[in-house]
Amino acid sequence: IAGITQAPTSQILAAGRRMTLRCTQDMRHNAMYWYRQDLGLGLRLIHYSNTAGTTGKGEVPDGYSVSRANTDDFPLTLASAVPSQTSVYFCASSDSIELNEQFFGPGTRLTVL
Amino acid sequence: GQNIDQPTEMTATEGAIVQINCTYQTSGFNGLFWYQQHAGEAPTFLSYNVLDGLEEKGRFSSFLSRSKGYSYLLLKELQMKDSASYLCAVASNDYKLSFGAGTTVTVRA
Numbered sequence: 001i002a003g004i005t006q007a008p009t010s011q012i013l014a015a016g017r018r019m020t021l022r023c024t025q026d027m028r029h030n031a032m033y034w035y036r037q038d039l040g041l042g043l044r045l046i047h048y049s050n051t052a053g054t055t056g057k058g059e060v061p062d063g064y065s066v067s068r069a070n071t072d073d074f075p076l077t078l079a080s081a082v083p084s085q086t087s088v089y090f091c092a093s094s095d096s097i098e099l100n101e102q103f104f105g106p107g108t109r110l111t112v113l
Numbered sequence: 114g115q116n117i118d119q120p121t122e123m124t125a126t127e128g129a130i131v132q133i134n135c136t137y138q139t140s141g142f143n144g145l146f147w148y149q150q151h152a153g154e155a156p157t158f159l160s161y162n163v164l165d166g167l168e169e170k171g172r173f174s175s176f177l178s179r180s181k182g183y184s185y186l187l188l189k190e191l192q193m194k195d196s197a198s199y200l201c202a203v204a205s206n207d208y209k210l211s212f213g214a215g216t217t218v219t220v221r222a
Contacts, residue, residue: 035212042117042200042214043156058209090155097208100144104155 003027006091006105013081013112021076021108023091031097032074033058034066036087037107043090049074050097081112115139115211119201124219125191133186133199133216141206147175147186148200150215156200160186188218196220 004025013019025032030051035043035058045058049068063085065077074093078085088109092102116138125131137145144163148156162168162177162184174187188195198215205211 040214043202043210043212045209045211048209059211098143100146100204100208100210101158101161102146102210104157106155 004091004093004103004105006089006108008108009106010109011111013078013110015082015112016080019078019081019110021078021089021091021110023074023076023105024072025074025091025093025103025105026072027093027095027103028071029093029095029103030071031094032068033092033094033102034064034074034076035090035092036060036085037090038087046076046089048097081110083112086110086112115203115205117201117203117211117213119199119213119216121214122217122219124221126221127191127193129191131188131191131218133188133201133218135184135186135201135213137182137184137201137203137213139203139205139211142179143204143206143208145175145177145184146202146204146210147173147184148202150198150200152197159199191220193220193222 007022033048034046047066049055091105094102119135147159150156160175167176172189200215201213202210
């Protein structure tokens, strides 16, 4: 692994289903983030983690949950998907929340029908 | 809340110069970032300004005026590969980034 990876690349999901988007980084970065990107709205922060074991809510956290059991992994879970969660999801990481040059993963394109 | 404004689209000719403006109103300020995003790809870091003035990095320069809540990204000697979206982002008091909607730059031959 080099950098930050996400899986799956894309997914079509029925409304009401549970879905976990995976994110892994090998840069030993302390801070990790989840964003969604929608046309005309730019990137919006869903959840973040300053360091392993801690998480926080971003601008649009409703309907999403995260966990940070270790430094490398930061999965995002949609407990019961709704069509408004159709979006492109980007995971990012930075050395720390204060040193904020963020490195982005390739994204997951999610469609909820 | 955070408010970050940038133009939606700009078009320029290969070899020319384009300036993308960004104005912001945020809860505190801990730096302004510019990212480049090609269609279907992830954003990549271009520049970071935390003090007033101009930061130059090759063909790209970024300027910041904190008192005016204003920044611009200057792209010189435009190349076709510079066709992309350019995202302005501001780190607020809690260091979290708020992004503008992005400016799509199209470079024509």
